[in-house]
Amino acid sequence: MSTQATHAQQAVVDKVIEIEILRYRPEQDEKPFPQGFEIPYHPDMSILEALQYIKDHLDSSVSFRWSCRMAICGSCGLMVNNIPKLGCKAFLRDYYPQKVTLEALANFPIERDLVVVMDDFIKKLEEIKPYIIPERDEKCLSEGTYQQTPEQMEKYAKFSMCINCGLCYSACPQYGLDKSFTGPAALALLARYNRDSRDAGSAERMKIVNQEQGVWSCTFVGYCSVVCPKGVDPAAAIQLLKVESSKDYLIGMFKPD
Amino acid sequence: MNVQPTTNALQEKKYIRSNEPVFWGLFGAGGMLTAFLTPVMVLVTGLLIPLGIIDADHLSYDKLHGFASSWYGAAIILVLVALPLWHTLHRIFHSLHDLGIKRGRDWQQVICYGFAFAVSVFVFTLLLQMLTQ
Numbered sequence: 585m586s587t588q589a590t591h592a593q594q595a596v597v598d599k600v601i602e603i604e605i606l607r608y609r610p611e612q613d614e615k616p617f618p619q620g621f622e623i624p625y626h627p628d629m630s631i632l633e634a635l636q637y638i639k640d641h642l643d644s645s646v647s648f649r650w651s652c653r654m655a656i657c658g659s660c661g662l663m664v665n666n667i668p669k670l671g672c673k674a675f676l677r678d679y680y681p682q683k684v685t686l687e688a689l690a691n692f693p694i695e696r697d698l699v700v701v702m703d704d705f706i707k708k709l710e711e712i713k714p715y716i717i718p719e720r721d722e723k724c725l726s727e728g729t730y731q732q733t734p735e736q737m738e739k740y741a742k743f744s745m746c747i748n749c750g751l752c753y754s755a756c757p758q759y760g761l762d763k764s765f766t767g768p769a770a771l772a773l774l775a776r777y778n779r780d781s782r783d784a785g786s787a788e789r790m791k792i793v794n795q796e797q798g799v800w801s802c803t804f805v806g807y808c809s810v811v812c813p814k815g816v817d818p819a820a821a822i823q824l825l826k827v828e829s830s831k832d833y834l835i836g837m838f839k840p841d
Numbered sequence: 842m843n844v845q846p847t848t849n850a851l852q853e854k855k856y857i858r859s860n861e862p863v864f865w866g867l868f869g870a871g872g873m874l875t876a877f878l879t880p881v882m883v884l885v886t887g888l889l890i891p892l893g894i895i896d897a898d899h900l901s902y903d904k905l906h907g908f909a910s911s912w913y914g915a916a917i918i919l920v921l922v923a924l925p926l927w928h929t930l931h932r933i934f935h936s937l938h939d940l941g942i943k944r945g946r947d948w949q950q951v952i953c954y955g956f957a958f959a960v961s962v963f964v965f966t967l968l969l970q971m972l973t974q
Protein backbone atom coordinates (compact mmCIF):
# COMPACT_ATOMS: atom_id res chain seq x y z
CA MET A 585 0.00 0.00 0.00
CA SER A 586 2.52 2.52 1.15
CA THR A 587 4.98 1.66 -1.63
CA GLN A 588 2.18 2.12 -4.14
CA ALA A 589 1.40 5.53 -2.71
CA THR A 590 5.06 6.50 -2.85
CA HIS A 591 5.25 5.40 -6.47
CA ALA A 592 2.21 7.46 -7.36
CA GLN A 593 3.68 10.39 -5.50
CA GLN A 594 6.97 9.93 -7.32
CA ALA A 595 5.29 9.89 -10.71
CA VAL A 596 3.54 13.14 -9.91
CA VAL A 597 6.65 14.79 -8.52
CA ASP A 598 8.45 14.15 -11.79
CA LYS A 599 6.11 16.50 -13.56
CA VAL A 600 7.00 20.15 -13.61
CA ILE A 601 4.89 23.22 -14.18
CA GLU A 602 6.08 26.56 -15.45
CA ILE A 603 5.21 29.63 -13.42
CA GLU A 604 5.84 33.13 -14.69
CA ILE A 605 5.81 35.97 -12.19
CA LEU A 606 5.65 39.65 -13.02
CA ARG A 607 8.49 41.05 -10.92
CA TYR A 608 8.89 44.63 -9.83
CA ARG A 609 11.37 45.89 -7.25
CA PRO A 610 11.05 49.66 -7.30
CA GLU A 611 14.61 50.31 -6.06
CA GLN A 612 16.25 48.42 -8.94
CA ASP A 613 13.72 47.83 -11.73
CA GLU A 614 12.63 50.60 -14.01
CA LYS A 615 9.45 48.74 -14.90
CA PRO A 616 7.84 45.36 -14.19
CA PHE A 617 9.26 42.36 -16.08
CA PRO A 618 8.30 38.67 -16.25
CA GLN A 619 10.49 36.01 -14.65
CA GLY A 620 9.95 32.28 -15.27
CA PHE A 621 10.29 29.43 -12.78
CA GLU A 622 9.87 25.67 -13.03
CA ILE A 623 8.58 23.84 -10.00
CA PRO A 624 7.48 20.26 -9.24
CA TYR A 625 3.80 19.79 -9.96
CA HIS A 626 1.32 18.41 -7.41
CA PRO A 627 -2.38 18.36 -8.25
CA ASP A 628 -3.25 19.50 -4.73
CA MET A 629 -0.81 22.39 -4.70
CA SER A 630 -2.32 25.87 -4.55
CA ILE A 631 -0.92 28.91 -6.35
CA LEU A 632 0.06 30.28 -2.94
CA GLU A 633 1.98 27.06 -2.14
CA ALA A 634 3.67 27.30 -5.52
CA LEU A 635 4.81 30.83 -4.62
CA GLN A 636 6.05 29.60 -1.27
CA TYR A 637 7.98 26.83 -3.01
CA ILE A 638 9.62 29.40 -5.27
CA LYS A 639 10.48 31.64 -2.33
CA ASP A 640 11.89 28.76 -0.27
CA HIS A 641 13.83 26.95 -3.01
CA LEU A 642 14.40 29.15 -6.05
CA ASP A 643 14.35 32.86 -5.35
CA SER A 644 13.91 34.23 -1.86
CA SER A 645 13.39 37.77 -3.11
CA VAL A 646 9.89 37.19 -4.54
CA SER A 647 7.34 39.21 -2.55
CA PHE A 648 3.68 38.34 -2.05
CA ARG A 649 1.07 38.67 0.71
CA TRP A 650 -0.64 35.83 2.52
CA SER A 651 -1.73 34.80 5.97
CA CYS A 652 -4.57 32.35 6.55
CA ARG A 653 -4.13 29.97 3.56
CA MET A 654 -7.87 29.26 3.73
CA ALA A 655 -9.73 32.08 1.93
CA ILE A 656 -10.49 34.02 5.09
CA CYS A 657 -7.95 36.80 5.48
CA GLY A 658 -8.25 38.17 1.94
CA SER A 659 -4.58 39.07 1.61
CA CYS A 660 -3.40 36.74 -1.18
CA GLY A 661 -5.25 38.25 -4.15
CA LEU A 662 -3.38 38.25 -7.47
CA MET A 663 -3.97 37.86 -11.20
CA VAL A 664 -3.73 34.24 -12.31
CA ASN A 665 -3.62 34.13 -16.11
CA ASN A 666 -5.15 37.60 -16.01
CA ILE A 667 -8.10 36.65 -13.81
CA PRO A 668 -8.33 37.98 -10.24
CA LYS A 669 -8.04 35.03 -7.81
CA LEU A 670 -7.08 34.19 -4.25
CA GLY A 671 -3.73 32.41 -4.40
CA CYS A 672 -4.81 29.99 -1.67
CA LYS A 673 -8.09 29.11 -3.43
CA ALA A 674 -6.69 28.53 -6.94
CA PHE A 675 -4.94 25.23 -7.70
CA LEU A 676 -2.23 24.19 -10.14
CA ARG A 677 -4.34 21.25 -11.33
CA ASP A 678 -6.72 23.68 -13.02
CA TYR A 679 -3.88 25.02 -15.20
CA TYR A 680 -1.44 22.13 -15.65
CA PRO A 681 0.18 21.39 -18.12
CA GLN A 682 -0.19 24.99 -19.29
CA LYS A 683 2.05 27.72 -17.97
CA VAL A 684 0.65 29.88 -15.16
CA THR A 685 1.25 33.64 -15.25
CA LEU A 686 1.01 35.56 -12.00
CA GLU A 687 0.72 39.32 -11.76
CA ALA A 688 -0.19 41.85 -9.11
CA LEU A 689 -3.92 42.62 -8.85
CA ALA A 690 -5.03 44.81 -11.75
CA ASN A 691 -6.31 48.37 -11.12
CA PHE A 692 -4.05 48.80 -8.08
CA PRO A 693 -0.58 50.37 -8.03
CA ILE A 694 2.18 47.76 -7.58
CA GLU A 695 4.14 48.15 -4.36
CA ARG A 696 6.53 45.28 -5.02
CA ASP A 697 6.22 42.12 -7.14
CA LEU A 698 2.77 40.69 -6.33
CA VAL A 699 2.07 43.15 -3.51
CA VAL A 700 -0.25 46.05 -4.32
CA VAL A 701 -1.07 49.35 -2.61
CA MET A 702 -4.56 48.91 -1.17
CA ASP A 703 -4.94 52.39 0.37
CA ASP A 704 -7.68 53.66 -1.94
CA PHE A 705 -9.74 50.50 -1.38
CA ILE A 706 -9.41 50.75 2.42
CA LYS A 707 -10.31 54.44 2.30
CA LYS A 708 -13.49 53.60 0.41
CA LEU A 709 -14.44 50.88 2.87
CA GLU A 710 -14.05 53.39 5.70
CA GLU A 711 -15.97 56.13 3.94
CA ILE A 712 -19.28 54.26 3.75
CA LYS A 713 -19.63 54.23 7.56
CA PRO A 714 -19.25 50.44 7.94
CA TYR A 715 -20.70 50.14 11.42
CA ILE A 716 -24.19 50.01 12.89
CA ILE A 717 -25.58 53.48 13.56
CA PRO A 718 -28.32 52.82 16.12
CA GLU A 719 -31.56 54.77 16.26
CA ARG A 720 -30.68 56.16 19.67
CA ASP A 721 -27.17 56.23 21.01
CA GLU A 722 -27.90 55.96 24.67
CA LYS A 723 -29.16 52.39 24.92
CA CYS A 724 -27.55 51.09 28.10
CA LEU A 725 -25.73 47.74 28.19
CA SER A 726 -28.12 46.60 30.93
CA GLU A 727 -31.02 46.95 28.49
CA GLY A 728 -29.62 43.97 26.62
CA THR A 729 -28.69 43.36 23.01
CA TYR A 730 -30.38 44.48 19.79
CA GLN A 731 -32.40 41.49 18.67
CA GLN A 732 -33.04 40.27 15.18
CA THR A 733 -35.09 37.51 13.57
CA PRO A 734 -33.52 35.04 11.11
CA GLU A 735 -35.56 36.71 8.32
CA GLN A 736 -34.13 40.11 9.21
CA MET A 737 -30.63 38.67 9.16
CA GLU A 738 -31.24 36.98 5.83
CA LYS A 739 -31.71 40.41 4.23
CA TYR A 740 -28.05 41.32 4.60
CA ALA A 741 -26.20 38.08 5.50
CA LYS A 742 -24.86 37.52 1.98
CA PHE A 743 -23.40 41.03 1.75
CA SER A 744 -21.63 40.59 5.07
CA MET A 745 -19.42 37.72 3.87
CA CYS A 746 -16.81 40.02 2.28
CA ILE A 747 -13.17 39.41 3.24
CA ASN A 748 -11.88 42.66 1.68
CA CYS A 749 -9.64 40.87 -0.79
CA GLY A 750 -10.11 43.51 -3.50
CA LEU A 751 -10.63 41.00 -6.34
CA CYS A 752 -13.83 42.79 -7.35
CA TYR A 753 -12.00 46.14 -7.72
CA SER A 754 -9.46 44.41 -9.86
CA ALA A 755 -12.26 42.96 -12.01
CA CYS A 756 -14.28 46.18 -12.30
CA PRO A 757 -13.71 48.02 -15.60
CA GLN A 758 -15.42 51.14 -14.22
CA TYR A 759 -13.04 51.32 -11.27
CA GLY A 760 -10.22 50.81 -13.76
CA LEU A 761 -11.41 53.81 -15.78
CA ASP A 762 -12.22 56.08 -12.87
CA LYS A 763 -10.76 55.61 -9.41
CA SER A 764 -13.30 57.97 -7.85
CA PHE A 765 -15.96 55.21 -8.14
CA THR A 766 -16.85 53.93 -4.67
CA GLY A 767 -16.63 50.40 -6.08
CA PRO A 768 -18.18 46.96 -5.58
CA ALA A 769 -17.03 45.77 -2.12
CA ALA A 770 -17.61 49.14 -0.42
CA LEU A 771 -21.10 49.43 -1.92
CA ALA A 772 -21.93 45.83 -0.97
CA LEU A 773 -20.80 46.64 2.56
CA LEU A 774 -22.92 49.78 2.50
CA ALA A 775 -25.93 47.69 1.43
CA ARG A 776 -25.13 45.26 4.24
CA TYR A 777 -25.54 48.04 6.85
CA ASN A 778 -28.49 49.76 5.17
CA ARG A 779 -30.37 46.46 5.08
CA ASP A 780 -29.67 45.65 8.73
CA SER A 781 -32.77 46.08 10.93
CA ARG A 782 -30.63 47.33 13.84
CA ASP A 783 -29.21 50.18 11.79
CA ALA A 784 -30.68 53.66 11.38
CA GLY A 785 -27.92 55.22 9.28
CA SER A 786 -29.51 54.73 5.84
CA ALA A 787 -30.20 58.43 5.24
CA GLU A 788 -26.54 59.30 5.86
CA ARG A 789 -25.28 56.53 3.61
CA MET A 790 -27.76 57.24 0.82
CA LYS A 791 -25.92 60.53 0.22
CA ILE A 792 -22.89 58.48 -0.76
CA VAL A 793 -24.99 56.11 -2.88
CA ASN A 794 -26.78 58.91 -4.75
CA GLN A 795 -23.61 60.47 -6.14
CA GLU A 796 -22.24 59.91 -9.60
CA GLN A 797 -19.27 58.20 -7.89
CA GLY A 798 -21.75 56.18 -5.83
CA VAL A 799 -23.85 53.53 -7.54
CA TRP A 800 -24.23 55.56 -10.74
CA SER A 801 -20.73 54.83 -12.03
CA CYS A 802 -21.75 51.17 -12.28
CA THR A 803 -22.96 49.89 -15.65
CA PHE A 804 -23.81 46.40 -14.36
CA VAL A 805 -20.95 44.58 -16.03
CA GLY A 806 -21.26 41.96 -13.29
CA TYR A 807 -17.66 40.69 -13.39
CA CYS A 808 -17.21 41.63 -9.70
CA SER A 809 -19.73 38.98 -8.72
CA VAL A 810 -18.08 36.42 -10.99
CA VAL A 811 -14.64 36.77 -9.40
CA CYS A 812 -15.78 37.17 -5.77
CA PRO A 813 -14.41 34.19 -3.81
CA LYS A 814 -17.06 34.48 -1.08
CA GLY A 815 -20.26 34.69 -3.14
CA VAL A 816 -20.99 38.22 -1.95
CA ASP A 817 -22.56 39.29 -5.28
CA PRO A 818 -21.65 42.99 -5.12
CA ALA A 819 -23.30 43.57 -8.52
CA ALA A 820 -26.68 42.59 -7.04
CA ALA A 821 -26.06 44.81 -4.01
CA ILE A 822 -25.40 47.76 -6.33
CA GLN A 823 -28.53 47.08 -8.41
CA LEU A 824 -30.61 47.01 -5.21
CA LEU A 825 -29.00 50.29 -4.17
CA LYS A 826 -29.80 51.81 -7.59
CA VAL A 827 -33.47 51.08 -6.95
CA GLU A 828 -33.17 52.63 -3.47
CA SER A 829 -31.39 55.65 -4.94
CA SER A 830 -34.13 56.09 -7.54
CA LYS A 831 -36.81 56.03 -4.81
CA ASP A 832 -34.72 58.49 -2.84
CA TYR A 833 -34.51 60.71 -5.92
CA LEU A 834 -38.30 60.74 -6.32
CA ILE A 835 -38.80 61.55 -2.62
CA GLY A 836 -36.13 64.25 -2.91
CA MET A 837 -38.07 65.90 -5.73
CA PHE A 838 -41.06 66.48 -3.50
CA LYS A 839 -39.22 66.90 -0.24
CA PRO A 840 -35.82 68.49 -0.87
CA ASP A 841 -33.58 68.43 2.20
CA MET B 842 -4.65 66.99 18.17
CA ASN B 843 -5.11 64.91 15.09
CA VAL B 844 -8.77 64.19 15.62
CA GLN B 845 -9.98 67.74 15.01
CA PRO B 846 -8.97 68.19 11.35
CA THR B 847 -10.33 64.75 10.43
CA THR B 848 -13.79 65.46 11.83
CA ASN B 849 -13.80 68.79 10.06
CA ALA B 850 -12.89 67.15 6.79
CA LEU B 851 -15.75 64.70 7.24
CA GLN B 852 -18.24 67.45 7.95
CA GLU B 853 -17.08 69.52 5.01
CA LYS B 854 -17.47 66.66 2.59
CA LYS B 855 -20.11 67.59 0.05
CA TYR B 856 -22.26 64.99 -1.58
CA ILE B 857 -23.68 65.84 -4.99
CA ARG B 858 -26.79 63.96 -6.01
CA SER B 859 -26.68 62.51 -9.52
CA ASN B 860 -29.60 62.91 -11.96
CA GLU B 861 -28.90 59.45 -13.27
CA PRO B 862 -32.09 57.89 -11.77
CA VAL B 863 -34.17 59.65 -14.46
CA PHE B 864 -32.11 58.26 -17.32
CA TRP B 865 -31.65 54.89 -15.65
CA GLY B 866 -35.45 54.62 -15.28
CA LEU B 867 -36.01 55.34 -18.98
CA PHE B 868 -33.10 53.03 -19.85
CA GLY B 869 -34.61 50.20 -17.79
CA ALA B 870 -38.11 50.62 -19.21
CA GLY B 871 -36.78 50.84 -22.77
CA GLY B 872 -34.56 47.82 -22.26
CA MET B 873 -37.45 45.77 -20.98
CA LEU B 874 -39.57 46.71 -24.00
CA THR B 875 -36.77 46.04 -26.45
CA ALA B 876 -35.95 42.67 -24.93
CA PHE B 877 -39.55 41.49 -25.05
CA LEU B 878 -40.77 43.07 -28.26
CA THR B 879 -37.84 42.93 -30.67
CA PRO B 880 -37.96 39.12 -31.07
CA VAL B 881 -41.72 39.32 -31.67
CA MET B 882 -41.33 42.09 -34.25
CA VAL B 883 -38.55 40.23 -36.05
CA LEU B 884 -40.66 37.09 -36.07
CA VAL B 885 -43.74 38.85 -37.44
CA THR B 886 -42.19 41.20 -40.00
CA GLY B 887 -39.17 39.09 -40.90
CA LEU B 888 -40.62 35.58 -41.01
CA LEU B 889 -44.35 35.16 -40.57
CA ILE B 890 -45.40 37.79 -43.12
CA PRO B 891 -42.83 36.93 -45.84
CA LEU B 892 -43.72 33.26 -45.43
CA GLY B 893 -47.36 34.12 -45.84
CA ILE B 894 -48.34 32.67 -42.46
CA ILE B 895 -49.73 36.06 -41.51
CA ASP B 896 -51.62 37.95 -44.20
CA ALA B 897 -49.58 41.02 -45.22
CA ASP B 898 -52.86 42.88 -45.40
CA HIS B 899 -52.92 43.13 -41.59
CA LEU B 900 -49.91 45.46 -41.78
CA SER B 901 -51.03 47.44 -44.82
CA TYR B 902 -50.54 51.21 -44.91
CA ASP B 903 -54.22 51.97 -44.43
CA LYS B 904 -54.54 49.65 -41.44
CA LEU B 905 -51.43 51.07 -39.76
CA HIS B 906 -52.45 54.62 -40.53
CA GLY B 907 -55.78 53.95 -38.92
CA PHE B 908 -54.06 52.45 -35.89
CA ALA B 909 -51.72 55.45 -35.53
CA SER B 910 -54.68 57.81 -35.82
CA SER B 911 -56.48 56.31 -32.83
CA TRP B 912 -55.52 57.65 -29.41
CA TYR B 913 -54.51 54.26 -28.02
CA GLY B 914 -52.58 53.37 -31.18
CA ALA B 915 -50.74 56.68 -31.01
CA ALA B 916 -49.90 56.12 -27.34
CA ILE B 917 -48.56 52.62 -28.07
CA ILE B 918 -46.44 53.84 -30.99
CA LEU B 919 -45.01 56.72 -28.96
CA VAL B 920 -43.98 54.36 -26.15
CA LEU B 921 -42.55 51.84 -28.64
CA VAL B 922 -40.42 54.46 -30.35
CA ALA B 923 -39.40 56.69 -27.46
CA LEU B 924 -38.44 54.23 -24.72
CA PRO B 925 -36.09 52.00 -26.76
CA LEU B 926 -34.54 55.22 -28.11
CA TRP B 927 -33.78 56.51 -24.60
CA HIS B 928 -32.42 53.06 -23.80
CA THR B 929 -30.12 53.06 -26.83
CA LEU B 930 -28.74 56.56 -26.33
CA HIS B 931 -28.13 55.96 -22.62
CA ARG B 932 -26.16 52.87 -23.61
CA ILE B 933 -24.21 54.81 -26.25
CA PHE B 934 -23.45 57.59 -23.75
CA HIS B 935 -22.00 55.08 -21.27
CA SER B 936 -20.18 53.15 -23.99
CA LEU B 937 -18.33 56.35 -24.95
CA HIS B 938 -17.04 56.46 -21.37
CA ASP B 939 -16.15 52.75 -21.52
CA LEU B 940 -14.14 53.40 -24.68
CA GLY B 941 -12.18 55.98 -22.72
CA ILE B 942 -13.45 59.05 -24.58
CA LYS B 943 -13.09 61.48 -21.74
CA ARG B 944 -13.32 64.76 -23.59
CA GLY B 945 -16.55 66.74 -23.51
CA ARG B 946 -18.64 64.45 -21.33
CA ASP B 947 -21.14 67.30 -20.90
CA TRP B 948 -21.55 67.65 -24.63
CA GLN B 949 -21.75 63.92 -25.14
CA GLN B 950 -24.60 63.91 -22.64
CA VAL B 951 -26.39 66.83 -24.27
CA ILE B 952 -26.09 65.26 -27.72
CA CYS B 953 -27.13 61.75 -26.64
CA TYR B 954 -30.10 62.60 -24.45
CA GLY B 955 -30.90 65.63 -26.58
CA PHE B 956 -31.28 63.37 -29.61
CA ALA B 957 -33.57 60.98 -27.72
CA PHE B 958 -35.58 63.94 -26.46
CA ALA B 959 -35.84 65.59 -29.88
CA VAL B 960 -36.98 62.42 -31.63
CA SER B 961 -39.49 61.71 -28.85
CA VAL B 962 -40.96 65.20 -29.24
CA PHE B 963 -40.96 64.85 -33.04
CA VAL B 964 -42.85 61.53 -32.91
CA PHE B 965 -45.22 62.98 -30.32
CA THR B 966 -46.08 65.98 -32.52
CA LEU B 967 -46.44 63.82 -35.60
CA LEU B 968 -48.86 61.49 -33.86
CA LEU B 969 -50.75 64.39 -32.35
CA GLN B 970 -51.14 65.87 -35.83
CA MET B 971 -52.53 62.60 -37.15
CA LEU B 972 -54.93 62.38 -34.23
CA THR B 973 -56.30 65.88 -34.71
CA GLN B 974 -56.57 65.66 -38.50
Ligand code: SF4
Nearest residue numbers: 746747749750752812
Ligand atom coordinates in the same frame (compact mmCIF):
# COMPACT_ATOMS: atom_id res chain seq x y z
S1 SF4 C 1 -16.96 41.57 -2.42
FE1 SF4 C 1 -15.94 39.58 -2.79
S2 SF4 C 1 -14.32 40.08 -4.29
FE2 SF4 C 1 -14.96 42.03 -3.39
S3 SF4 C 1 -13.53 42.38 -1.69
FE3 SF4 C 1 -15.34 41.33 -0.83
S4 SF4 C 1 -14.84 39.14 -0.89
FE4 SF4 C 1 -13.36 40.18 -2.22
Ligand code: FES
Nearest residue numbers: 652653658660672
Ligand atom coordinates in the same frame (compact mmCIF):
# COMPACT_ATOMS: atom_id res chain seq x y z
S1 FES D 1 -4.06 33.50 2.44
FE1 FES D 1 -5.83 34.29 3.45
S2 FES D 1 -7.24 34.48 1.82
FE2 FES D 1 -5.56 33.48 0.86
